[in-house]
Amino acid sequence: xxxxxxxxxxxxxxxxxxxxxxxxxxxxxxxxxxxxxxxxxxxxxxxxxxxxxxxxxxxxxxxxxxxxxxxxxxxxxxxxxxxxxxxxxxxxxxxxxxxxxxxxxxxxxxxxxxxxxxxxxxxxxxxxxxxxxxxxxxxxxxxxxxxxxxxxxxxxxxxxxxxxxxxxxxxxxxxxxxxxxxxxxxxxxxxxxxxxxxxxxxxxxxxxxxxxxxxxxxxxxxxxxxxxxxxxxxxxxxxxxxxxxxxxxxxxxxxxxxxxxxxxxxxxxxxxxxxxxxxxxxxxxxxxxxxxxxxxxxxxxxxxxxxxxxxxxxxxxxxxxxxxxxxxxxxxxxxxxxxxxxxxxxxxxxxxxxxxxxxxxxxxxxxxxxxxxxxxxxxxxxxxxxxxxxxxxxxxxxxxxxxxxxxxxxxxxxxxxxxxxxxxxxxx
Amino acid sequence: xxxxxxxxxxxxxxxxxxxxxxxxxxxxxxxxxxxxxxxxxxxxxxxxxxxxxxxxxxxxxxxxxxxxxxxxxxxxxxxxxxxxxxxxxxxxxxxxxxxxxxxxxxxxxxxxxxxxxxxxxxxxxxxxxxxxxxxxxxxxxxxxxxxxxxxxxxxxxxxxxxxxxxxxxxxxxxxxxxxxxxxxxxxxxxxxxxxxxxxxxxxxxxxxxxxxxxxxxxxxxxxxxxxxxxxxxxxxxxxxxxxxxxxxxxxxxxxxxxxxxxxxxxxxxxxxxxxxxxxxxxxxxxxxxxxxxxxxxxxxxxxxxxxxxxxxxxxxxxxxxxxxxxxxxxxxxxxxxxxxxxxxxxxxxxxxxxxxxxxxxxxxxxxxxxxxxxxxxxxxxxxxxxxxxxxxxxxxxxxxxxxxxxxxxxxxxxxxxxxxxxxxxxxx
Numbered sequence: 001x002x003x004x005x006x007x008x009x010x011x012x013x014x015x016x017x018x019x020x021x022x023x024x025x026x027x028x029x030x031x032x033x034x035x036x037x038x039x040x041x042x043x044x045x046x047x048x049x050x051x052x053x054x055x056x057x058x059x060x061x062x063x064x065x066x067x068x069x070x071x072x073x074x075x076x077x078x079x080x081x082x083x084x085x086x087x088x089x090x091x092x093x094x095x096x097x098x099x100x101x102x103x104x105x106x107x108x109x110x111x112x113x114x115x116x117x118x119x120x121x122x123x124x125x126x127x128x129x130x131x132x133x134x135x136x137x138x139x140x141x142x143x144x145x146x147x148x149x150x151x152x153x154x155x156x157x158x159x160x161x162x163x164x165x166x167x168x169x170x171x172x173x174x175x176x177x178x179x180x181x182x183x184x185x186x187x188x189x190x191x192x193x194x195x196x197x198x199x200x201x202x203x204x205x206x207x208x209x210x211x212x213x214x215x216x217x218x219x220x221x222x223x224x225x226x227x228x229x230x231x232x233x234x235x236x237x238x239x240x241x242x243x244x245x246x247x248x249x250x251x252x253x254x255x256x257x258x259x260x261x262x263x264x265x266x267x268x269x270x271x272x273x274x275x276x277x278x279x280x281x282x283x284x285x286x287x288x289x290x291x292x293x294x295x296x297x298x299x300x301x302x303x304x305x306x307x308x309x310x311x312x313x314x315x316x317x318x319x320x321x322x323x324x325x326x327x328x329x330x331x332x333x334x335x336x337x338x339x340x341x342x343x344x345x346x347x348x349x350x351x352x353x354x355x356x357x358x359x360x361x362x363x364x365x366x367x368x369x370x371x372x373x374x375x376x377x378x379x380x381x382x383x384x385x386x387x388x389x390x391x392x393x394x395x396x397x398x399x400x401x402x403x404x405x406x407x408x409x410x411x412x413x414x415x416x417x418x419x420x421x422x423x424x425x426x427x428x
Numbered sequence: 429x430x431x432x433x434x435x436x437x438x439x440x441x442x443x444x445x446x447x448x449x450x451x452x453x454x455x456x457x458x459x460x461x462x463x464x465x466x467x468x469x470x471x472x473x474x475x476x477x478x479x480x481x482x483x484x485x486x487x488x489x490x491x492x493x494x495x496x497x498x499x500x501x502x503x504x505x506x507x508x509x510x511x512x513x514x515x516x517x518x519x520x521x522x523x524x525x526x527x528x529x530x531x532x533x534x535x536x537x538x539x540x541x542x543x544x545x546x547x548x549x550x551x552x553x554x555x556x557x558x559x560x561x562x563x564x565x566x567x568x569x570x571x572x573x574x575x576x577x578x579x580x581x582x583x584x585x586x587x588x589x590x591x592x593x594x595x596x597x598x599x600x601x602x603x604x605x606x607x608x609x610x611x612x613x614x615x616x617x618x619x620x621x622x623x624x625x626x627x628x629x630x631x632x633x634x635x636x637x638x639x640x641x642x643x644x645x646x647x648x649x650x651x652x653x654x655x656x657x658x659x660x661x662x663x664x665x666x667x668x669x670x671x672x673x674x675x676x677x678x679x680x681x682x683x684x685x686x687x688x689x690x691x692x693x694x695x696x697x698x699x700x701x702x703x704x705x706x707x708x709x710x711x712x713x714x715x716x717x718x719x720x721x722x723x724x725x726x727x728x729x730x731x732x733x734x735x736x737x738x739x740x741x742x743x744x745x746x747x748x749x750x751x752x753x754x755x756x757x758x759x760x761x762x763x764x765x766x767x768x769x770x771x772x773x774x775x776x777x778x779x780x781x782x783x784x785x786x787x788x789x790x791x792x793x794x795x796x797x798x799x800x801x802x803x804x805x806x807x808x809x810x811x812x813x814x815x816x817x818x819x820x821x822x823x824x825x826x827x828x829x830x831x832x833x834x835x836x837x838x839x840x841x842x843x844x845x846x847x848x849x850x851x852x853x854x855x856x
Binding site: 002003005006007008011012013014015016018019020023034035036037039040041042043044045046047048065066067068070072073074075076077078079080081082083085086088090100101103104105108109110111112114120122124133134145147148149152153156265268269272273274325326327354359365366368369370373376381382383384385386397401402 | 430431433434435436439440441442443444446447448451462463464465467468469470471472473474475476493494495496498500501502503504505506507508509510511513514516518528529531532533536537538539540542548550552561562573575576577580581584693696697700701702753754755782787793794796797798801804809810811812813814825829830
């Protein structure tokens with residue numbers, strides 16, 4: 001009887017063409033990152049549940065797939081706390097595991113350490129079109145570098161990776177959490193209320209100023225000072241790149257000089273990447289850029305693209321996270337490519353050349369294998385397929401399946417005295 | 429405060445050298461399988477729990493990591509069956525997902541379909557040295573091919589893959605479940621008692637004949653006929669390869685001729701693989717080979733190696749599994765490489781050439797990035813590292829970290845008028 005063979009709800013299978021595209025993208029991105037000295041590491045999919053629920057993941061922590069302890073009895077007694085049944089969870093990002101990894105292996109790793117990660121993460125999100133509960137993240141992180149060398153390198157490497165896979169005209173937006181904090185402070189907002197201010201400001205592109213204003217007033221965060229914020233942001237958005245540092249210093253006098261110098265360094269160096277010159281990418285200061293996660297401490301960046309409604313890469317400096325499990329301070333900066341979004345942006349590579357060896361029944365298996373072996377040696381992939389059904393139908397199907405040529409193997413041409421003729425399948 | 433940063437119990441992290449070895453192995457194996465027309469697919473790590481607990485996985489089903497339903501209350505109020513709290517599980521192999529995958533996508537896949545899978549599976553086994561709860565499997569399967577073309581191709585491709593990654597002198601052992609069934613039938617054992625006989629026979633290499641005999645008698649399976657079984661097996665083990673078909677026909681007259689013909693085909697064709705000639709691998713008929721899983725229906729094979737206590741690859745024909753969810757019969761045959769065992773067998777590839785750009789403080793970031801970019805373009809990976817601490821100590825550490833050369837970048841040689849001198853780090 002035919003049964004339902006769908007994947008679990010919110011999940012998907014990857015067919016050969018899907019995997020080929022993804023493998024190609026990964027190889028190209030890996031190649032770029034390797035030239036910058038980033039080396040790939042891997043951590044397990046499962047982490048202890050306490051590690052995943054320390055607040056670092058924000059809203060994502062509500063979406064964890066939790067794993068039942070082994071050895072539980074067949075029946076759970078009444079009034080058992082659900083949490084007590086769980087000891088592991090599937091990771092929801094690659095940053096929590098990286099923090100654990102670095103804390104565990106720092107002594108045997110280079111310093112500074114350039115980490116590249118590519119792997120699946122899981123979130124029990126409401127299934128929706130084009131978004132899945134298992135998806136891949138692609139992160140590079142530079143751990144141990146306190147200066148803008150990190151930010152500059154991460155931006156250049158990521159832009160180069162995007163261009164290498166054919167994603168052109170990316171827009172890199174840069175800001176700094178310390179700039180945002182100083183901006184909030186001018187309105188008297190510090191700590192938690194500054195955080196809420198950031199979250200609302202982050203929605204400016206969706207809500208517009210009137211919407212942002214409304215939300216801020218509703219949440220009792222801001223009143224009279226809002227005009228000033230709006231002015232500052234509008235002014236900075238209209239400022240030419242080379243005048244940004246002075247404009248920021250004028251607008252937010254409380255901001256430390258070294259923060260402005262760092263921003264200046266990053267913006268100038270990013271603008272000097274050759275790709276920026278020929279319009280393959282652009283870089284800009286964005287005073288409304290916030291980034292969701294709470295752990296950023298310095299510069300933040302995001303890459304957008306006209307063909308993608310959400311950002312295609314994002315990252316920033318997070319100096320307090322890695323050291324939090326190590327009893328000492330370790331600066332760190334990271335950039336994550338939204339791998340699934342890139343997959344949607346790029347076009348499929350052409351199907352490879354493939355030869356079908358159409359074998360008549362009853363051929364000597366040793367000779368048939370030897371023929372295939374010889375053709376395979378320096379040629380395209382060779383696939384042995386028994387002749388079956390109508391000849392024309394089989395040839396049409398092979399063509400549909402992506403074969404580019406075939407060879408008809410009969411007993412009389414397997415003895416080595418006759419030439420085997422390779423015929424094209426694709427119509428010219 | 430320093431915290432425990434170990435991975436979850438029974439799990440491990442993969443360091444850059446580990447990942448490099450594994451990536452290299454995978455690339456080599458993929459390359460071989462691609463030439464035979466196998467294309468990679470991927471299925472999700474999570475499957476519906478009912479699919480994982482249909483008995484197909486035997487003992488492995490007891491080792492499933494089970495995932496808690498989402499949306500459960502904080503407290504389990506009433507006495508509840510544990511099973512009702514679970515809706516998903518982590519896959520324990522790649523065969524259950526392949527069966528689902530093929531059932532779901534058969535209409536859009538080539539026929540026959542050559543599948544290659546590489547991915548993690550999870551088993552909550554008692555942690556022990558060198559074995560982990562998450563590990564990778566590497567499977568090829570030929571679905572839709574009823575004849576020995578499948579067995580012969582799978583054996584050749586797998587042997588070639590092993591030789592390509594440097595695993596030589598592999599010993600391929602071949603048998604057939606139908607031969608074993610006929611052997612058991614001569615002792616009057618059919619169905620479940622035949623299965624128990626197989627399981628015991630499988631331990632011959634550990635228990636010897638006296639141990640096997642003891643177990644069979646203890647479990648009430650066999651009595652007088654055991655001498656005959658021992659004679660048959662001993663005779664077949666001593667038989668020269670080319671005489672195996674006749675010897676089997678003599679020993680087990682009830683066995684159908686076409687089973688013997690098929691075995692003859694596979695053994696002859698496997699022996700004719702060029703690698704077998706120059707001793708890179710050998711193939712042999714093994715009347716005591718059983719293979720653990722219950723789903724095999726025809727020929728079975730296993731590859732052993734002198735340096736590995738357990739087998740390094742195994743597989744066989746399973747004609748009833750794929751079709752079981754599709755309402756029609758679909759022949760299939762597969763071969764799985766024990767990826768983690770291969771990792772243990774091969775030696776690490778040499779570290780790549782890497783250049784450290786040692787940057788003095790205060791360099792212009794744009795010029796520094798440009799220098800690195802130019803060196804990176806057609807050269808080795810270039811890693812920018814600020815000068816810090818004692819010069820000699822830093823150089824020694826770079827050498828330990830695998831850098832092969834360095835370049836000292838000072839303000840006076842960054843202006844383009846002085847040459848940058850690359851110096852070797854490795855002592856000759």
